[in-house]
Amino acid sequence: MLEKKVTDYEKAVLIGVINKDQNEIKVKEYLDELEFLTYTAGGEVTKRFTQRIEVPNPKTYIGSGKMEEVQHYVKEYEIGSVIFDDELSPAQQNNIEKLLKCKILDRTSLILDIFAQRAKTSYARTQVELAQYEYLLPRLTGLWTHLERQRGGIGMRGPGETEIETDRRIVRDRIALLKKKLSKIDRQMETQRGNRGALVRVALVGYTNVGKSTLMNVISKSDVFAENKLFATLDTTVRKVVIGNLPFLLSDTVGFIRKLPTQLVESFKSTLDEVREADLLLHVVDISHPNFEEHIDSVNQILDEIKSADKKTIMVFNKIDQYLPETLDEDDLVTERTSAHFTIEEWKKTWFGKIGDRALFISALNKENLDEFRKRVYNEVRDIHVTRFPYNNFLYPEHLDQY
Numbered sequence: 001m002l003e004k005k006v007t008d009y010e011k012a013v014l015i016g017v018i019n020k021d022q023n024e025i026k027v028k029e030y031l032d033e034l035e036f037l038t039y040t041a042g043g044e045v046t047k048r049f050t051q052r053i054e055v056p057n058p059k060t061y062i063g064s065g066k067m068e069e070v071q072h073y074v075k076e077y078e079i080g081s082v083i084f085d086d087e088l089s090p091a092q093q094n095n096i097e098k099l100l101k102c103k104i105l106d107r108t109s110l111i112l113d114i115f116a117q118r119a120k121t122s123y124a125r126t127q128v129e130l131a132q133y134e135y136l137l138p139r140l141t142g143l144w145t146h147l148e149r150q151r152g153g154i155g156m157r158g159p160g161e162t163e164i165e166t167d168r169r170i171v172r173d174r175i176a177l178l179k180k181k182l183s184k185i186d187r188q189m190e191t192q193r194g195n196r197g198a199l200v201r202v203a204l205v206g207y208t209n210v211g212k213s214t215l216m217n218v219i220s221k222s223d224v225f226a227e228n229k230l231f232a233t234l235d236t237t238v239r240k241v242v243i244g245n246l247p248f249l250l251s252d253t254v255g256f257i258r259k260l261p262t263q264l265v266e267s268f269k270s271t272l273d274e275v276r277e278a279d280l281l282l283h284v285v286d287i288s289h290p291n292f293e294e295h296i297d298s299v300n301q302i303l304d305e306i307k308s309a310d311k312k313t314i315m316v317f318n319k320i321d322q323y324l325p326e327t328l329d330e331d332d333l334v335t336e337r338t339s340a341h342f343t344i345e346e347w348k349k350t351w352f353g354k355i356g357d358r359a360l361f362i363s364a365l366n367k368e369n370l371d372e373f374r375k376r377v378y379n380e381v382r383d384i385h386v387t388r389f390p391y392n393n394f395l396y397p398e399h400l401d402q403y
Contacts (some may be wrong), residue, residue: 012081013073015062029291030085033258034107036209038083041114047073060099061092067099074100083110086259090139104140107259108135123185130178137171137326190273197241200248200384202377203278207295208255210286213237215364216252219374236274243378246331246385251278252370272306279384280333281313282377287347287361288322312384314358314376317350321363 014034016027027050035045051066060067061084074082081103082096088106096104105113112132121124204212220239238251251274275281283299285292296315303309351359360376362369 006110009039009042009078010080011046012038012043012083013070013079014038014045014048014083014085015070016048016050016052016085017062017137019054024050027085029294030258034083034085034110037107037110037114041110041117043081043083044078046079049073056086056092058089059092059095061086061088061096067096069098074102080107083107093139111257111260123182126181126185130175130182133171133178137168137175140167140171141227183218198388199278200381200388201251201274201278202241202248202280202282202381203251203253203275204282205253205275205286205299206255206284207286207292207299208257210255210289210295211364212252212255212284212286215282215284215316215318215362216250218364218367218370219377220250221267238274243381245383246378248385256299256302258294260298260302275303275308276306278308278311279376280380281308281311282316283313284318286319287317289320302329310382314360314380315355316373317347317351317359317361320361320363321366321368321374 014031016031016034018024018027031048031050032278035048038045049066049070051062053063057063062070070082072166073079079102082100082105084104084106085107087108088096088104091198093104093106112128112135115128116125118130119128130301204216206212214236220241236251236253238249241250253272253274281303283296285296289295302310303311348359348361360369360373362373364370
């Protein structure tokens with residue numbers, strides 16, 4: 001498939017605010033990620049606007065002066081979308097649309113749009129549609145201007161029902177229908193998980209675009225879609241994997257992200273059940289990303305929300321082939337030593353100190369250190385398997401390298 005030309009991308013601008021919760025550096029990082037999200041959705045970012053404001057303007061989120069600046073730019077360069085890094089209230093979105101006369105999105109609606117593009121199976125599409133309707137419901141007033149009463153006449157006298165109320169009722173009915181449909185599919189998937197028997201379950205978790213699907217393909221020798229874009233895959237893929245003579249189930253789950261919309265966490269409840277029911281989590285981390293430690297915190301926060309933070313976990317630091325630490329002169333006492341200056345060996349010592357030996361360093365794409373990865377996963381799965389099937393101990397040696 002041919003790559004989409006840059007000229008085909010919809011022009012967009014990004015807006016972020018600096019306040020007590022996020023400083024200038026943090027806002028730049030968030031907008032970098034928002035730009036990647038915009039690119040994934042099919043947009044081209046032409047400019048970023050930031051404003052230092054402690055309390056967002058209740059009407060337009062940013063101040064009037066900054067809004068005039070944005071308004072002028074949008075009109076001059078014919079911008080199609082203005083995207084805010086934080087979630088807007090329905091009133092704010094409505095007010096900004098009237099001023100800028102273009103599409104107004106926030107981080108939540110942008111992620112929902114990407115999910116809608118990426119959803120392939122009926123189940124994923126249903127999950128995304130439910131999240132979209134729940135996001136849309138309180139914002140209907142910003143999408144319709146025809147709030148007149150329905151036409152009167154014989155048999156139609158009285159207050160009637162406004163069109164916006166009719167729209168809300170239709171959306172509520174659709175939400176109820178989708179929830180009922182998801183509930184039915186959830187029961188079917190629960191039955192499927194139950195039919196898998198007592199095989200040990202291993203789940204790949206991690207921030208979006210850290211290489212989970214690539215690792216899944218390498219380990220399971222399958223063909224799971226992988227791409228250098230955020231949320232390349234939404235559907236949970238489960239494969240039976242055999243290392244040595246030990247079989248187990250490996251699942252690739254939807255990637256996490258900072259400020260993940262609440263609607264999506266709820267809608268993808270069943271997908272996240274693969275994580276909840278896993279015996280072992282492989283937390284994949286893109287060590288080449290400058291903010292990978294924040295990504296770890298974001299994933300851990302979501303794992304805590306779905307009550308899976310206490311599961312046995314191995315940290316898998318991926319993309320070591322792309323990790324290029326800057327070299328420092330040993331006599332250089334001026335340059336501050338940051339995380340970018342550490343070598344892989346130094347990172348190993350650092351993380352072994354933090355979490356013991358529960359860390360691995362690999363490149364799934366270049367297949368570096370995968371033997372060490374396989375041995376470690378084998379030993380972890382074997383320990384769980386032996387506990388579950390104590391009479392089959394003789395089948396499995398203590399270590400994979402004994403074969």
